[in-house]
Amino acid sequence: KAGVTQTPRYLIKTRGQQVTLSCSPISGHRSVSWYQQTPGQGLQFLFEYFSETQRNKGNFPGRFSGRQFSNSRSEMNVSTLELGDSALYLCASSAGTSGSHEQFFGPGTRLTVL
């Protein structure tokens, strides 16, 4: 099976702009989670989607949003970009529904906000 893919791999934006990142999970996986990774902060949970429904959300402002499509592909959007949004954004898919299953990560999208 093909692994988790993310597009684009790199993005450069300026403050105030908005951005949309895309994630295609492993075929058959219906759960997709998004994380923000910054040096020294580990992976910060953004949200988790399952069957087009957001089931959980982390402690991020409303500028961060997402959605999931019927084919399980997911997008996340960040509006009104700030310098502090510069990070590696990782998505992960899972075959399980309860959280007690392995998550498979994509390569990430590196976002730089100037």
Place this chain on the structure above:
Amino acid sequence: GENVEQHPSTLSVQEGDSAVIKCTYSDSASNYFPWYKQELGKRPQLIIDIRSNVGEKKDQRIAVTLNKTAKHFSLHITETQPEDSAVYFCAASIPFGGFKTIFGAGTRLFVKA
């Protein structure tokens, strides 16, 4: 809120020695505890996991222990090799609604040859 603390942030060992990384979680509802390894420039990959109904699990040179009462879990790597050098993340998964996985800040392990 939910939190996972991970120590140490950096660990340097000699090849062949053991390495231990410790984590503490805050939410007692957590029931799944995976460990991920992330090599430089690569995506995190699961190396071992443990569920809340198990106290210890071993896979070759890697073992994980869980103390639910103390809300502690640890990763043990024996006979370390240079290729074990990477950042290791512990995590706790909370079955709330769907689930949310909270990661520790990571431990950068250096194995010196």
